[in-house]
Amino acid sequence: MGVAGWVVIAVVALLVLWTIWAFNRLVKYRNRADEGWAQIDVQLRRRYDLIPNLVKTVEGYAAHERETFEEVTAARSRAESAQGVAGQAHAENAVSTGLRQLLAVAENYPDLKANANFLALQEELTGTESKIAYARQYYNDQVRLLNTAIQSFPSSVLANMFHFSPREFFDIEDAVRAPVQVDFEGQ
Amino acid sequence: MHEQIAANKRKTVLLIILAVVFTGLIGWLIGFLFFKGGTIGLVFAVGLALALSLGSYFFGDKIVLTSTGARKVTREQEPRLHNVVEGLAIAAGVPKPEVYVVPEAAPNAFATGRDPDHSSIAVTQGLLQMMDRVELEGVIGHEMSHVLDRDILIGTVVATVVGAAILLSEIFTRTWFWGGGGRRSNNSGGGDAGILSLVLFAVGIFLLILAPLAGQLIKLSVSRNREYLADAQGVLLTRYPPGLISALEKISGAPHAMRAANNATAHLWLEQPSRVPGDDTSTLERLFSTHPPIQDRIKRLQEM
Numbered sequence: 001m002g003v004a005g006w007v008v009i010a011v012v013a014l015l016v017l018w019t020i021w022a023f024n025r026l027v028k029y030r031n032r033a034d035e036g037w038a039q040i041d042v043q044l045r046r047r048y049d050l051i052p053n054l055v056k057t058v059e060g061y062a063a064h065e066r067e068t069f070e071e072v073t074a075a076r077s078r079a080e081s082a083q084g085v086a087g088q089a090h091a092e093n094a095v096s097t098g099l100r101q102l103l104a105v106a107e108n109y110p111d112l113k114a115n116a117n118f119l120a121l122q123e124e125l126t127g128t129e130s131k132i133a134y135a136r137q138y139y140n141d142q143v144r145l146l147n148t149a150i151q152s153f154p155s156s157v158l159a160n161m162f163h164f165s166p167r168e169f170f171d172i173e174d175a176v177r178a179p180v181q182v183d184f185e186g187q
Numbered sequence: 188m189h190e191q192i193a194a195n196k197r198k199t200v201l202l203i204i205l206a207v208v209f210t211g212l213i214g215w216l217i218g219f220l221f222f223k224g225g226t227i228g229l230v231f232a233v234g235l236a237l238a239l240s241l242g243s244y245f246f247g248d249k250i251v252l253t254s255t256g257a258r259k260v261t262r263e264q265e266p267r268l269h270n271v272v273e274g275l276a277i278a279a280g281v282p283k284p285e286v287y288v289v290p291e292a293a294p295n296a297f298a299t300g301r302d303p304d305h306s307s308i309a310v311t312q313g314l315l316q317m318m319d320r321v322e323l324e325g326v327i328g329h330e331m332s333h334v335l336d337r338d339i340l341i342g343t344v345v346a347t348v349v350g351a352a353i354l355l356s357e358i359f360t361r362t363w364f365w366g367g368g369g370r371r372s373n374n375s376g377g378g379d380a381g382i383l384s385l386v387l388f389a390v391g392i393f394l395l396i397l398a399p400l401a402g403q404l405i406k407l408s409v410s411r412n413r414e415y416l417a418d419a420q421g422v423l424l425t426r427y428p429p430g431l432i433s434a435l436e437k438i439s440g441a442p443h444a445m446r447a448a449n450n451a452t453a454h455l456w457l458e459q460p461s462r463v464p465g466d467d468t469s470t471l472e473r474l475f476s477t478h479p480p481i482q483d484r485i486k487r488l489q490e491m
């Protein structure tokens with residue numbers, strides 16, 4: 001076999017190796033995005049479970065704040081039946097707003113704020129809110145990696161061939177902390 | 188980051204090989220001197236080397252946790268700590284580490300384990316009392332980065348190997364001092380006991396030389412850059428540099444003295460612990476510092 005033959009074999013071998021690498025990378029990002037979405041789902045469900053308990057506890061001290069209770073309960077049931085990433089995000093924003101109002105109401109009742117049950121629920125809620133934020137952060141990071149790999153050449157060819165489709169970002173407002181502008185790209 | 192993980196794996200393998208060779212030598216020495224060498228010497232060498240290397244890999248985290256007095260806490264006992272650890276595990280995309288509390292007043296924390304699937308994070312009681320939620324998230328973010336980068340494996344192996352070297356050197360020198368050397372002056376019929384005490388003394392001296400070498404190994408393997416990197420990566424997880432900055436400021440203003448501090452585990456902590464004044468201090472301790480100055484770490488975070 002001549003030099004040309006070897007060159008052809010080398011090129012084909014490299015192409016095969018690259019295809020395997022690029023395909024596995026796409027699968028990895030897709031699985032991680034799925035994992036991230038599952039984690040968001042777990043934490044959102046945890047929050048749904050906390051809401052009735054929280055409402056019941058606050059009701060015991062502030063029965064006349066009926067409007068706030070109804071609002072958060074309605075937002076919760078809308079969120080539970082929401083469809084799609086964007087729809088879910090929109091519905092969760094309403095839940096976050098309702099919960100913030102509920103906690104603001106609680107601020108006016110010193111007895112309630114000293115209640116051990118309420119304090120435990122508040123810690124669980126704060127913890128769950130920040131887990132939702134972290135799960136969203138992880139999911140969005142993985143979606144960014146997946147979408148970049150799907151859209152950039154040459155892996156876009158492979159993505160088309162095997163029907164990898166870009167995912168939607170999960171955008172909800174950050175209720176836990178004020179957003180901070182930090183540039184991490186330089187690292 | 189991936190280069191860091193690969194470098195950590197290489198260093199860990201190298202370290203375990205070194206440790207196996209050293210303990211093998213010591214085992215062979217014991218076998219040779221006490222049992223006139225041969226098969227028993229070989230059995231001793233292989234046995235000791237295997238015990239140390241496998242032990243530090245599989246039980247290193249438990250040994251480190253026990254030696255610092257860390258106690259496992261349940262979600263009911265420490266809900267806030269559990270929630271923060273779980274949140275940052277989600278952010279990092281790793282399973283939730285086990286959660287421990289060390290009964291010490293100085294604010295500090297460390298992570299140990301062999302990989303993200305087998306990891307533990309321990310914080311002191313003082314840290315829990317002193318830090319608010321965002322500061323705690325900053326600290327746990329730093330520790331979670333050590334878990335992600337496999338810093339925990341090399342750190343734990345170093346701690347176990349150095350701990351074993353220090354322990355052996357103390358056993359040998361004390362045995363010689365109290366059991367052999369001390370009695371020999373009263374007992375003129377030295378004989379075998381005299382040779383034995385001399386041998387123990389020699390081995391003890393050998394290990395005393397080894398211990399500072401092990402200290403140098405810590406310096407090499409646990410560079411200051413690693414702490415800067417974990418700070419930066421931790422902030423990448425929390426997306427909130429002021430949390431860790433504020434935590435480090437509180438730590439720098441608080442007393443560092445800890446009962447659980449020792450040479451073997453100093454490098455694992457968030458900030459280098461110092462000894463409680465009046466406690467048994469070691470000259471070796473002053474030979475190396477494992478952490479960069481806390482003010483430098485704060486400055487770097489502020490520049491991000």
